[in-house]
Amino acid sequence: MKSQNERRRTFLLISIPILLLFFGFNTLPLIKGFIYSFTNFRGYGSYEWVGWRNYADLFTDTRVGNSYWFTFKLAIVATILINILSLIMALALNSKIRFKSFLRGMYFIPNILGALVVGYIFSYIFTYILPAITRTASMLADKNLAWIAIVIVCAWQSIAMNTLIYISGLQTVPEDVYEAASLDGATGWNKFRYITFPLIMPFFTINMVLCMKNNLMVFDQIMALTNGGPAQSTESISFLIYNNGMAGGQFGFQSANAVIFFIVIVTVSVLQMRFLNKREEQL
């Protein structure tokens, strides 16, 4: 009995300080952010309660609306592109190739590099190298094309990570499943569609959810490539909250934006997991 008490006390002594730390720097700022969202705080000086006005304004603010449109466009296109290319890469890197571990190692490099510096390097490619080849103006200066440049940079880095996860998925598929399928005459696309893909479905779920979440939070690439421009066409939600909330005197208003953003992220992740889990069960 005495040792039971000792055990219980030790666990409490471990967990209570850690929970307090977590509360202090995660939950508390979350609550504060929620409270600020009902004020007209500019980040300094005095402020007043404005009730739900910030939230009402959010839905009529075109700049906020544009940032949601841009962020979702980017996240959806990038997530689909990244997952298709990663699957192809994983299948290739998992086949009977020469220099397998070398190639796998090389293709993972983009993932270990910092997104900001990678963004700067690509910014140079988009500004000087590509225009010289295609004889057109830089993509980054075109407000209809700049978002595609950002998709490319996000994809370049994320494909490395997603490929790795798909490879570890492919390795869980036992060799004899393929052999049985080959005996039944399944080849190429059919083999992938009906055998491989269903078996790595859980990995597809992880990749889609993580990738979508990361892309929705895109920030470094924007800082490095466009700074939100041209003509505010590439302002992601995180970038807008940072830019206008920290320096633009919209602390209260952007707090409301951040609350909505939080709800959006949770909703998207939960919906994705529900939908994809259902698919997994059906297969």
Place this chain on the structure above:
Amino acid sequence: MEELKVREKYNWSVTILLIIGLITVLFPLYMTVVIAFKQPSEMTNSISGILSLPKSWSLNNFREAMRVTDFWRSLFNSFLITAVTMIISVILHSLMGYAVARNMGKSKFYRFSYYYIVSGMFVPFAILMMPLVKQTAQLKIDNVFGVIILYVVFYMPMNVLLYSGYLKNIPVALEEAAHVDGASTWTTYWKIIFPLMWPMHATVSVLTALGTWNDVMTPLVIMSGSGMNTLPLAQLTFQTQFGTNYNLAFASYLLALLPMIIFYLVAQKQIINGVINGAVK
């Protein structure tokens, strides 16, 4: 016999395609290296002028970039933040994972704690950012120290999830045997459980280190008033101040990428395994 032979044959066409595809990975890196070594006068407007090898492999650009970005100090800060965050994370998060894993089954408090912490994974930094800037300034930790505390908190959800998942596979019987011998829970943890979790410590260290080393946003908003830089943050400052000298800029980018590339070359296997373990569990 023929079966066997077929199985050992390499698929050369895929191999060659993959080698060609490496251009997409290596081209940006090659470009970074050659521009970093060149002088502005060597940079003509044609592509060949940009991409040709430099006339001489002089280190002057690097010397100048180091001076302008205060390289050693930024490197030291990045290293300090990453190393300390890693060590504290391994200690605190494994302890929390242990407390949760061993009590979740029977105690509502720990089950609640687990879901409470893990759900923190969905809280975007954007919503915490502005209140945290105020909070760290009030507590006078708007510096390297504050950034470390924040990282320890931000990585807690993922790491507690990983540790508690791993601990479910370590039988409680091991601890009970030690208990019978009179060892306290605390001692048992450090003597028996902690050493058993090395594979997970490696995963947690790799994931935490990759995330903190490359992160820009947290130091940007928290440390901006302290006059201190991390390595990525120094690139941001550099860009706004000296953005037009590309040779100097690329020397600086290369310096910023180099520590991670070296780390990757040394510990490639551990990094890849760590990332796979973390993502799949």
